Amino acid sequence: MDNITENPFIISTENLTFAYNGQPVLNHLNLQVPGRSIFGFLGPNGAGKSTTIKALLGLLKVKPGMIHIFNKELNSHRLDILQRTGATIEVPSLYDHLSARKNVEITRRLRGIPAPMVDEVIETVGLTADSDRYVGQFSTGMKQRLSLALALLHKPDLLILDEPINGLDPEGIREMRNLLLRINQEQGCTIFLSSHILDEVEKICSHVAIIHLGKIIYQGETSGLKRKNGSGGVLTLTTSDNPKCLQIMSETHITSLLPGAVSVSYQSQEDIASIIRNLVDAGIGIYAAKPEDHRLEESFFELLKQGSEA
Amino acid sequence: MKKKISLFQTVVITELIKLRRTVAFWLTILYPAGAVLLASLFLFSMRGHSNMSPVKAINNINDVTAFFLPFYVVLTISFLCQTEHRNTMFKHLISLPVPRSAYFFGKLAASFILMAVSWFLIIALTYASMIILHLTNRNLMLFPGFDNGYLFTAITRTFLAGTAMVVIQYLISLRLRNVVAPITIGTTLAILPIAVLFILGVTGLISNPDVLRWLPLYNPYTYPYSHVFSIMRGPSYELDLFPLPSLIYFLIAIGLSVAGAYEFKNRNFK
Numbered sequence: 001m002d003n004i005t006e007n008p009f010i011i012s013t014e015n016l017t018f019a020y021n022g023q024p025v026l027n028h029l030n031l032q033v034p035g036r037s038i039f040g041f042l043g044p045n046g047a048g049k050s051t052t053i054k055a056l057l058g059l060l061k062v063k064p065g066m067i068h069i070f071n072k073e074l075n076s077h078r079l080d081i082l083q084r085t086g087a088t089i090e091v092p093s094l095y096d097h098l099s100a101r102k103n104v105e106i107t108r109r110l111r112g113i114p115a116p117m118v119d120e121v122i123e124t125v126g127l128t129a130d131s132d133r134y135v136g137q138f139s140t141g142m143k144q145r146l147s148l149a150l151a152l153l154h155k156p157d158l159l160i161l162d163e164p165i166n167g168l169d170p171e172g173i174r175e176m177r178n179l180l181l182r183i184n185q186e187q188g189c190t191i192f193l194s195s196h197i198l199d200e201v202e203k204i205c206s207h208v209a210i211i212h213l214g215k216i217i218y219q220g221e222t223s224g225l226k227r228k229n230g231s232g233g234v235l236t237l238t239t240s241d242n243p244k245c246l247q248i249m250s251e252t253h254i255t256s257l258l259p260g261a262v263s264v265s266y267q268s269q270e271d272i273a274s275i276i277r278n279l280v281d282a283g284i285g286i287y288a289a290k291p292e293d294h295r296l297e298e299s300f301f302e303l304l305k306q307g308s309e310a
Numbered sequence: 311m312k313k314k315i316s317l318f319q320t321v322v323i324t325e326l327i328k329l330r331r332t333v334a335f336w337l338t339i340l341y342p343a344g345a346v347l348l349a350s351l352f353l354f355s356m357r358g359h360s361n362m363s364p365v366k367a368i369n370n371i372n373d374v375t376a377f378f379l380p381f382y383v384v385l386t387i388s389f390l391c392q393t394e395h396r397n398t399m400f401k402h403l404i405s406l407p408v409p410r411s412a413y414f415f416g417k418l419a420a421s422f423i424l425m426a427v428s429w430f431l432i433i434a435l436t437y438a439s440m441i442i443l444h445l446t447n448r449n450l451m452l453f454p455g456f457d458n459g460y461l462f463t464a465i466t467r468t469f470l471a472g473t474a475m476v477v478i479q480y481l482i483s484l485r486l487r488n489v490v491a492p493i494t495i496g497t498t499l500a501i502l503p504i505a506v507l508f509i510l511g512v513t514g515l516i517s518n519p520d521v522l523r524w525l526p527l528y529n530p531y532t533y534p535y536s537h538v539f540s541i542m543r544g545p546s547y548e549l550d551l552f553p554l555p556s557l558i559y560f561l562i563a564i565g566l567s568v569a570g571a572y573e574f575k576n577r578n579f580k
Contacts, residue, residue, distance in 0.1 A: 020580065054401070054579065054580070057404070057405040058404065058405070059401060059404050059405065059578070059579040059580075060578045060579070060580070061576060061578055079407045079408075079409065080407075082405060082406060082407040083407040085405075087405045089398075089401045089402065089405065090398070090401070091397075091398060092397075093397055093398050093399050093401055093402035094397055094399075094402075095328060095393065095397065095399065096396070096397060097330070097331045097332060097393070098327075098328065098330060098331070102327060102330070105327065106324045106327055106328065107402075107406065109320050109323065109324050109327075110320060110321070110324060110403070110406050110408050111406060111407065112320070150402065
């Protein structure tokens with residue numbers, strides 16, 4: 001844990017480049033993941049998210065000096081780094097013909113961890129009742145949780161998760177979110193996760209990076225990314241006369257007519273007050289007004305658009 | 311060094327844990343049982359003949375064992391490696407703090423352990439079969455005079471002849487993800503030379519079969535059973551445990567293992 005406090009970046013890549021059959025997938029990637037953060041790694045399909053994760057775990061051979069984790073060069077300290085790292089990669093990698101307990105047991109032996117940890121980690125992911133069932137009988141969500149158990153077995157300092165909430169039901173997503181937050185807060189574990197589900201990233205990630213066509217087009221705090229798209233949002237109004245409301249507001253704001261409501265874009269809190277005052281002055285009754293700040297999703301797509309144009 | 315050996319042992323133990331409920335495990339039991347049963351039924355059918363002897367009985371069992379050995383090796387190793395390919399397990403394993411070479415040699419060791427188990431079962435089942443046959447019909451003349459050393463040498467020689475085949479099949483199975491591909495390649499290599507010889511013989515294209523004696527000998531998949539057919543060298547009472555071709559194949563197996571470990575160490579797991 002000493003390195004976590006000494007070095008602000010747990011993971012740092014320097015001009016990370018990788019090509020499959022001469023086709024570049026990662027293009028001079030400079031990634032910096034702060035210690036103790038929950039770092040969301042976003043990008044469309046084929047952007048290079050999984051390739052980056054595989055490179056970070058040493059599954060792909062990259063040139064020496066390109067990746068540093070825990071302030072150590074990956075190629076020369078791969079085993080030391082992996083000793084402190086837990087990971088899940090793409091689909092859950094599990095032996096279908098063995099029980100959940102046997103799957104954990106195999107990883108436990110390979111990591112050289114005491115046997116009591118098996119029950120503890122199975123309990124952590126809520127699979128105690130199913131621990132003796134064959135994994136082939138598990139649902140995708142249960143496999144996802146077991147896969148996480150393998151990654152958490154040794155209480156890692158760094159957790160690298162590739163699409164950890166894929167296949168989970170809403171309850172499972174909420175449990176996973178709470179579990180990751182708890183691990184981050186209680187164990188000080190840095191979590192690097194890739195995901196397509198932007199809402200979830202927004203809820204749990206302190207930092208995000210967006211990768212597009214093998215290049216990082218944004219990295220920093222999640223709140224910073226949302227600010228890039230302006231500080232305003234969209235006000236959804238339910239009024240006594242929606243068509244008239246639309247007519248008045250369209251002169252000064254970007255508006256659209258929704259089923260039973262009108263959406264009006266705003267720039268600031270003062271703007272919301274001004275919109276409501278104008279409508280009341282025009283004799284329109286306001287039944288409901290629901291402001292919603294710009295979301296990560298909008299910033300994400302805006303950045304992707306800019307990235308493609310560039 | 312001690313740590314490396316300990317880690318290697320751990321990998322081998324995990325390989326054995328993974329064998330539970332696998333085709334490879336059941337084949338390791340079924341192959342010796344099937345081979346000995348097949349040969350024993352033939353021996354039982356010979357109860358009325360006077361020319362049966364313990365050496366001939368052992369040769370029969372050894373010939374059946376040798377003929378099915380390539381198919382057993384092809385299937386067992388292909389399915390052994392398939393447990394890793396099926397759920398992209400290598401991605402998980404490589405992300406653990408274990409050297410890649412430990413996985414490579416650990417799994418190879420597990421393959422040889424399975425061979426050793428089937429070797430042991432064949433010898434044990436042969437004794438069981440001989441005793442049962444002797445009790446069933448004493449005209450078979452199996453006891454006394456049963457040559458334990460000959461049985462051990464014959465079966466062991468057959469298995470030692472398969473070392474290169476084991477390593478080659480392992481490399482193919484480790485490389486190709488779809489289990490059909492290594493099984494097809496292995497089975498073809500095991501059958502094709504003998505099929506060619508049969509076809510050429512049936513059509514009368516070979517007047518002197520001795521000219522093609524080299525064909526099964528130089529193929530690691532047919533070498534273990536190259537002594538079975540009359541077209542090749544017939545069974546003899548004087549058996550070497552490690553004849554020169556076996557020694558050459560053994561050296562080839564070591565060379566291929568080192569090359570395979572190097573390739574595995576530098577492979578990209580996409």
